[in-house]
Amino acid sequence: VSFDLTSDKGILYGINRHNSSLVIFDRFSLENYNSVTFAKAGSGKSYATKLEILRSLMFDTDVIVIDPEREYEFLAEATGGRYFNISLSSDHHINPFDLPIPREDETAEDVLRSNTINLVGLFRLMLGGLTPEEDSMVDRAISETYAIKDITPESDFSKIEPPLLSDFEMVLGGMDGSDSVVQRLAKYTKGSWATFLNRPSNVDINKKFIVFSVRDMEDELKPVAMYIIMHYIWNAIRKNLKKRLLVVDEAWWMMKSEDTASFLYSIAKRGRKYYLGLSTITQDAADFMNSPYGVPIITNSSIQLLLKQSPTTIDILQKSFNLTDEEKYLLLESGVGEGIFFAGLKHVAIKIIASYTEDQIITSDPSQILSNRKAKEEQEKAEMGNN
Structure with missing residues (x-):
């Protein structure tokens, strides 16, 4: 793991742990624009993803997130994005019978x-x-x-x-x-x-950053909700060509059923045509690999990020990614935000880093989130007092 991965353009993913050079990369310069991230819980995978989202937004990439755990709500607020909570009691609805307007190359x-x-x-x-x-x-x-x-x-x-x-x-x-x-x-x-x-659609995704949360949806309905949301997004993406990133967090939910897994794979395969990068994130490597679509999704992802792993999943990953024993132990002993970053045929040991301001926006630390909320409430009160 000793290549340099510094491109002329792209976003900063982190620091090369071997020589402290910057890992700068543009996913849209590769043969496909997809990525997969595997990491155990608490190892910094959502943090790394939010950081990439924030930096991508600065480079004029639209971002859409499917968020099963309500991880991205604060980030959507902070960046002026839209946050849709899809649940049984929510006001946001998507009608699966909606039809997109045909593009020029289709009837x-x-x-x-x-x-x-x-x-x-x-x-x-x-x-x-x-x-x-x-x-x-x-x-x-x-x-x-x-x-x-x-x-x-x-x-x-x-x-x-x-x-x-x-x-x-x-x-x-x-x-x-x-x-x-x-x-x-x-x-x-x-x-x-x-x-x-059973309602007409009332969500509008004409914003640079959109989050669909399904955390409050009954577990039994989560795969159904994710399937409907994915289709809605796919129709919207095909309508007009723009540089976009679609992030599917906790993607093992999608791998649980043949229909959702095959749809995820078809997006990985067809996304490039629509200038779309698919970012698949999961902590359950075994569930992911057990699906017939797991390995094909990895094969169709030019960027792969492996963060800290648990002993139960490391052997599956070692086999799938051809890791040396040294790399295997590096992943078992990594700290939070450390791992191996693969891009095309190269890979490096990486440490994910954020600036102070970025950290304030993307943190998953509950105490930090609470203090951010409190600061926001106080600011709003002060503004109301001044009016």
């Missing part, structure tokens, strides 16, 4: 077909799997649901009102042999979960 028929395939995947996830018969029935019902709203391949998608889940339920209910599917769907349309899905 309305392409968009409708691709969205139908995505929706079949979503229903597989929501309903605990579908038999082949149910699969084709759901596919047919989706097309008919769009048709009752006069949405066909000939429609102008900028003038449509997309259907809702309850419209789909009504269409499905009129089909022979649909009883089991309708029954399983009921909790999403009539039960306590109806508030989550």
